Amino acid sequence: MITAAARNIEPLVASRGQMPSGIRAIGGFAADCLAMELETWPKPGLVSHVDNGSHVDMDAGTFRRSAAAIMPYLQSLAEAGALGCGMGVLRVIGLEAERAMLEATSGVNTHRGAIFGLGLLCAAAGARAGGLVDPARPLGDVVARLWGASILHGPVLLHSHGSVARRRFRAGGARIEAASGFPSVYRIGLPALRRTMPATPEDAEAARVEACFALIASVEDTNLLHRGGLEGLRFARRAARRFIDAGGVRAPGWRVSARWVHESFVARRLSPGGSADLLAMSLFVDAHDAPRS
Ligand SMILES: CC(C)(COP(=O)(O)OP(=O)(O)OC[C@H]1O[C@@H](n2cnc3c(N)ncnc32)[C@H](O[C@H]2O[C@H](COP(=O)(O)OP(=O)(O)OP(=O)(O)O)[C@@H](O)[C@H]2O)[C@@H]1O)[C@@H](O)C(=O)NCCC(=O)NCCS
Numbered sequence: 001m002i003t004a005a006a007r008n009i010e011p012l013v014a015s016r017g018q019m020p021s022g023i024r025a026i027g028g029f030a031a032d033c034l035a036m037e038l039e040t041w042p043k044p045g046l047v048s049h050v051d052n053g054s055h056v057d058m059d060a061g062t063f064r065r066s067a068a069a070i071m072p073y074l075q076s077l078a079e080a081g082a083l084g085c086g087m088g089v090l091r092v093i094g095l096e097a098e099r100a101m102l103e104a105t106s107g108v109n110t111h112r113g114a115i116f117g118l119g120l121l122c123a124a125a126g127a128r129a130g131g132l133v134d135p136a137r138p139l140g141d142v143v144a145r146l147w148g149a150s151i152l153h154g155p156v157l158l159h160s161h162g163s164v165a166r167r168r169f170r171a172g173g174a175r176i177e178a179a180s181g182f183p184s185v186y187r188i189g190l191p192a193l194r195r196t197m198p199a200t201p202e203d204a205e206a207a208r209v210e211a212c213f214a215l216i217a218s219v220e221d222t223n224l225l226h227r228g229g230l231e232g233l234r235f236a237r238r239a240a241r242r243f244i245d246a247g248g249v250r251a252p253g254w255r256v257s258a259r260w261v262h263e264s265f266v267a268r269r270l271s272p273g274g275s276a277d278l279l280a281m282s283l284f285v286d287a288h289d290a291p292r293s
């Protein structure tokens with residue numbers, strides 16, 4: 001499928017038919033990672049196939065429509081990465097993806113953070129599969145190396161919830177995370193996924209729950225700051241940390257404790273949307289980067 005953004009970028013269209021199949025699969029797999037994030041429960045305060053968490057304006061259907069709408073743009077980002085495009089082109093595609101998301105959700109922001117972070121990882125996967133960088137280099141390093149400086153010095157959204165929270169609380173947010181090569185993915189999300197070593201589909205969901213809680217326990221999530229201020233961020237991190245320190249999904253009766261944490265977030269209207277995005281990114285990286293020996 002050729003997106004409006006890709007129509008504006010002639011080399012992308014001209015070379016699409018010649019893209020190796022490994023590159024052609026990147027966008028679809030990234031959308032699968034968004035679906036796996038959604039199909040994870042209990043996830044404190046977040047929307048899932050089971051309930052709407054702390055949200056009244058979106059449900060699982062909204063997220064599914066959003067993921068389907070942005071999938072072709074994630075694929076365009078992979079192809080742009082394979083063609084060696086700079087941040088200017090990636091930003092055009094990213095902004096088009098945000099518009100497609102808002103159209104699919106009737107104006108609700110479901111995946112802006114994921115479009116940005118997962119989108120950059122798709123571009124990095126494209127660059128690596130296209131032979132533009134060392135094939136052993138982790139995707140996060142590829143993002144930092146190829147686009148880190150432009151991410152930090154690019155235009156800033158002045159009125160987003162995230163930018164208000166970042167200014168008010170001096171938080172880093174999605175741009176710092178991406179420009180530094182996604183430390184939360186590599187140091188927190190990915191190790192949590194891998195240490196729980198899924199053997200069955202049910203175990204795979206448990207591994208995603210573990211990674212989600214581990215991320216909430218450490219990420220400076222501007223969504224939590226937006227909804228709950230510093231108090232909300234601290235509450236969320238402490239509750240998630242207690243769950244992990246008590247053994248996480250390896251503790252007997254973990255589902256009951258995880259559900260209790262989920263309900264305590266809903267009672268406070270807290271929603272760690274940044275950690276949800278980082279969970280999807282961890283799943284993407286888990287499949288693309290070999291474990292370090
Ligand atoms: C660079 C942008 C991402 C700019 O966005 P912004 O200025 O808003 O920056 P951040 O605050 O840093 O966060 C943006 C979103 O990223 C997620 N996020 C939050 N904290 C982190 C973190 N520490 N690390 C990584 N990611 C993080 C989070 O996204 C999720 O939350 C969104 C829902 O938010 P909101 O609408 O506020 O939701 P509600 O609480 O529901 O609102 P109300 O009900 O109260 O009304 C959702 O999207 C999740 O994904 C942050 O929101 C970027 O947007 C940008 O510059 N884009 C331009 C395009 C571009 O450059 N693209 C590059 C190539 S793809």
Ligand SMILES: Nc1ncnc2[nH]cnc12
Pocket residue numbers: 037038045046047048053055110111114271272273274276277
């Ligand atoms: N499952 C989810 N619930 C709420 N906000 C999110 N942002 C990204 N994924 C989310």
